[in-house]
Amino acid sequence: MEAGLPANPTLIRSNAPRPKVGIVHLGPGAFFRAFGAPFTSEAVAQSGGDWGILTVSLRSPDIRDRLKPQDCAYTSVTLAPDGAEYAVVEVINDILVAPENPPAVLDAMADPAVKIVSLTITEKGYCSNPATGGLLLDHPDIAHDLAHPSTPKSAIGYIFHALNLRRLAGVAPFTVLSCDNLPNNGPLTRAVVLDFARAFDTDLARWIAINCRFPATMVDRITPATTQADIDALAAAQGYVDNACVMHEPFRQWVITDDFVDGERPDWGAVGAQLVSDVETFELMKLRCLNGTHSALAYLGYLAGHETISETVADPDFARFIKTLWEDEIIPTLPQPEGEDLNAYAQSLLTRYQNPAIRHKTWQIAMDGSQKLPQRLLGTIADNLDAGRDIAGLSLAVAGWMRYVGGVDEKGAPIDVKDPLVAQLRAAYEGHDTPESKVAALLAIRDVFPADLAKNATFRAAVTGAFTQLSANGARATVQGMV
Numbered sequence: 001m002e003a004g005l006p007a008n009p010t011l012i013r014s015n016a017p018r019p020k021v022g023i024v025h026l027g028p029g030a031f032f033r034a035f036g037a038p039f040t041s042e043a044v045a046q047s048g049g050d051w052g053i054l055t056v057s058l059r060s061p062d063i064r065d066r067l068k069p070q071d072c073a074y075t076s077v078t079l080a081p082d083g084a085e086y087a088v089v090e091v092i093n094d095i096l097v098a099p100e101n102p103p104a105v106l107d108a109m110a111d112p113a114v115k116i117v118s119l120t121i122t123e124k125g126y127c128s129n130p131a132t133g134g135l136l137l138d139h140p141d142i143a144h145d146l147a148h149p150s151t152p153k154s155a156i157g158y159i160f161h162a163l164n165l166r167r168l169a170g171v172a173p174f175t176v177l178s179c180d181n182l183p184n185n186g187p188l189t190r191a192v193v194l195d196f197a198r199a200f201d202t203d204l205a206r207w208i209a210i211n212c213r214f215p216a217t218m219v220d221r222i223t224p225a226t227t228q229a230d231i232d233a234l235a236a237a238q239g240y241v242d243n244a245c246v247m248h249e250p251f252r253q254w255v256i257t258d259d260f261v262d263g264e265r266p267d268w269g270a271v272g273a274q275l276v277s278d279v280e281t282f283e284l285m286k287l288r289c290l291n292g293t294h295s296a297l298a299y300l301g302y303l304a305g306h307e308t309i310s311e312t313v314a315d316p317d318f319a320r321f322i323k324t325l326w327e328d329e330i331i332p333t334l335p336q337p338e339g340e341d342l343n344a345y346a347q348s349l350l351t352r353y354q355n356p357a358i359r360h361k362t363w364q365i366a367m368d369g370s371q372k373l374p375q376r377l378l379g380t381i382a383d384n385l386d387a388g389r390d391i392a393g394l395s396l397a398v399a400g401w402m403r404y405v406g407g408v409d410e411k412g413a414p415i416d417v418k419d420p421l422v423a424q425l426r427a428a429y430e431g432h433d434t435p436e437s438k439v440a441a442l443l444a445i446r447d448v449f450p451a452d453l454a455k456n457a458t459f460r461a462a463v464t465g466a467f468t469q470l471s472a473n474g475a476r477a478t479v480q481g482m483v
């Protein structure tokens with residue numbers, strides 16, 4: 001090494017020509033950098049097109065501060081059980097931090113060259129009622145955005161006001177592409193944008209309803225949050241520091257409804273995305289099989305003292321538990337997605353969970369449970385109740401969530417519960433003494449549990465029974481008892 005040079009220089013972007021910006025992406029977190037951005041970068045390499053990405057952080061400057069010094073290049077690290085592969089992704093042209101200059105973000109979204117606004121803003125970013133999907137008009141950010149067209153805060157406010165600017169300028173709308181784990185994420189996004197629009201200007205609502213497109217997607221790649229240890233490991237392996245690197249599993253699957261404004265989109269199909277006419281069956285399969293068992297493992301695994309998913313499923317009782325969930329309670333509720341074998345799909349999920357190179361924390365997946373439970377567990381339970389099928393395992397997962405949001409683990413240590421409803425959940429839990437009354441208070445939260453389900457006697461009994469056992473015997477023994 002030459003004297004004076006740092007041991008590990010920072011990643012430097014190549015001089016490759018940059019496609020012009022055609023996509024504005026809201027939410028530059030690890031999942032987007034591990035999934036949508038590489039797909040787009042590969043599609044451009046394969047088929048060309050002006051599909052450079054301008055990404056926007058709606059809240060914190062952290063990712064901008066990591067990406068900008070590297071000219072928005074970063075490393076996507078594929079972690080297989082037998083080793084890692086590294087690819088530098090250079091498809092992000094710039095990154096903005098919305099609260100620093102909201103009008104600049106609106107201008108970028110209103111640019112006629114932008115054809116797609118894509119989103120990875122997590123479930124809570126839609127400001128919708130998790131149980132019903134409708135826009136929360138009294139959400140503070142939504143109330144703010146209805147009153148302040150040029151300085152929005154929420155993704156929905158940005159989308160609406162940018163569409164307004166485009167209509168005023170006589171420019172066609174962009175396609176809004178939701179890439180979050182919500183059922184029917186396209187129609188859901190359309191519904192909340194239209195709820196917002198109707199509260200602002202019904203004429204504009206009509207224009208959006210007719211001209212804008214909101215394709216649904218199913219997105220899948222396990223991507224734990226990047227840690228400093230990951231950054232250090234990359235530096236040791238590759239000889240450069242990349243503060244914006246992302247770690248993910250080899251598997252990826254993207255199913256998209258092929259419904260874009262003027263048909264304009266990158267050639268994602270050329271690099272493995274499935275462009276279909278109906279995403280719903282794929283989305284249900286993924287939300288219920290993967291995210292449903294992920295949440296079950298997150299709450300019960302955390303309570304049992306497991307730090308990661310791979311650690312949790314290394315415990316044979318937990319592995320058996322989720323296999324039973326798939327076989328008896330999840331797969332029987334699913335319609336058949338074209339070209340998928342549901343039993344093989346579930347089997348491959350277990351293999352993916354077992355990947356020891358992926359350190360996906362139970363605590364990370366446990367986050368925002370109030371926003372996740374309805375589509376991951378409760379819909380499946382409701383379908384089973386209608387069909388007279390078993391709900392014991394899924395009810396144990398719901399009871400695990402209830403114990404978890406109580407905020408104290410099985411050793412008496414506090415749990416750092418992250419959830420937009422944390423205060424309400426904690427109050428329901430702490431305001432009651434017996435398992436029955438705690439469960440009843442949590443079931444009464446209408447943002448999470450639809451009234452019909454909460455009133456169902458079979459469901460109430462199953463959750464109360466599971467919660468009582470969890471409180472008395474702990475998660476390990478309860479899971480063991482169930483299998």
Ligand code: CS2
Nearest residue numbers: 219220221222223291294365
């Ligand atoms: C996880 C998902 O954090 C979570 O809630 O269940 O992020 C999951 O890893 C992805 O949906 C996999 O595609």
